[in-house]
Amino acid sequence: MLELSKAQIEQYREEGFLILDRIIDPADAAKLKARYEPLFDKAEYETGLCPDEVNKPQGNPPYTQQICNGWRADLTVARIALSEQIGKACAQLAGWPGARVQIDNLLWKPPGGRAIGFHQDSAYLYWLDKPDMTTCWIALDQTTAEGGSLMYIVGSHRWGEAKPILQFHGPEDDLREAREWAENLGLELKLVPIVVPPGGGAFHDGWVWHGSRVNKTENPRRSISIHTVSSEVRYNPNSLNIGTGPVYGRYMRFGTLDVDDNYFPVTWHQDGKRTKGLDHYLTHGYRA
Numbered sequence: 001m002l003e004l005s006k007a008q009i010e011q012y013r014e015e016g017f018l019i020l021d022r023i024i025d026p027a028d029a030a031k032l033k034a035r036y037e038p039l040f041d042k043a044e045y046e047t048g049l050c051p052d053e054v055n056k057p058q059g060n061p062p063y064t065q066q067i068c069n070g071w072r073a074d075l076t077v078a079r080i081a082l083s084e085q086i087g088k089a090c091a092q093l094a095g096w097p098g099a100r101v102q103i104d105n106l107l108w109k110p111p112g113g114r115a116i117g118f119h120q121d122s123a124y125l126y127w128l129d130k131p132d133m134t135t136c137w138i139a140l141d142q143t144t145a146e147g148g149s150l151m152y153i154v155g156s157h158r159w160g161e162a163k164p165i166l167q168f169h170g171p172e173d174d175l176r177e178a179r180e181w182a183e184n185l186g187l188e189l190k191l192v193p194i195v196v197p198p199g200g201g202a203f204h205d206g207w208v209w210h211g212s213r214v215n216k217t218e219n220p221r222r223s224i225s226i227h228t229v230s231s232e233v234r235y236n237p238n239s240l241n242i243g244t245g246p247v248y249g250r251y252m253r254f255g256t257l258d259v260d261d262n263y264f265p266v267t268w269h270q271d272g273k274r275t276k277g278l279d280h281y282l283t284h285g286y287r288a
């Protein structure tokens with residue numbers, strides 16, 4: 001059972017993140033890891049639907065491979081990404097009445113895999129009002145600092161709102177924008193890696209600068225990120241062309257700025273308003 005103490009919530013708000021040795025059962029982490037090969041290598045989609053994005057940039061050294069919204073394609077992914085406990089923890093940390101999943105990311109960084117540039121998640125979300133985000137990042141392999149684990153810049157959620165970075169996948173200088181931003185503010189970069197066993201991970205604020213460096217080990221680093229926003233968010237029609245708006249803005253409904261629960265489900269709400277039908281979906285998929 002994932003229960004956060006008052007001290008942990010305060011630490012998250014102070015530092016911009018909270019690292020935990022256990023977020024989900026390691027056995028569930030192993031089940032999810034077993035789905036990576038079918039999803040990434042064989043495009044085996046259990047529900048009959050494709051994920052929203054499959055990013056497999058090719059190169060040498062290799063890039064980190066990414067699937068976005070794997071929950072639509074696979075129920076093992078969905079049971080974790082749409083978990084009520086994780087939604088509750090995100091809402092509590094952020095101080096929201098409820099949490100909505102905006103997107104999940106399945107990430108697979110191979111040995112030698114290139115970096116993910118340091119960025120702020122919420123900078124990709126100006127098409128929502130508000131773009132504030134809380135993410136739950138879960139390791140599926142034991143992580144190490146040298147093994148390309150996710151790293152945070154302590155306290156950087158208070159540095160202000162930047163734009164999306166120039167190169168997200170595999171930049172040579174992964175800290176470029178974060179360093180420039182810090183230099184302008186006259187601040188130091190204090191990096192903290194997530195070092196946890198499978199099933200452990202972290203929660204982070206959408207404005208905290210973070211990224212993951214080159215994987216210098218012989219072991220792959222697999223993880224899932226569950227990005228949540230407040231249950232109360234609406235579309236911001238003036239900003240659809242920023243960040244991932246052109247991809248996820250397609251779920252807008254005519255004549256309303258309300259976001260659609262079928263695409264951005266509420267996974268926990270203090271008033272019990274978890275999206276209707278979600279628990280049926282986790283067992284049966286889209287079948288009646």
Ligand SMILES: O=C(O)CCC(=O)C(=O)O
Nearest residue numbers: 107116121137150212225
């Ligand atoms: O796992 C990574 O390498 C990047 C993940 C990330 O940027 C995120 O979860 O926001």
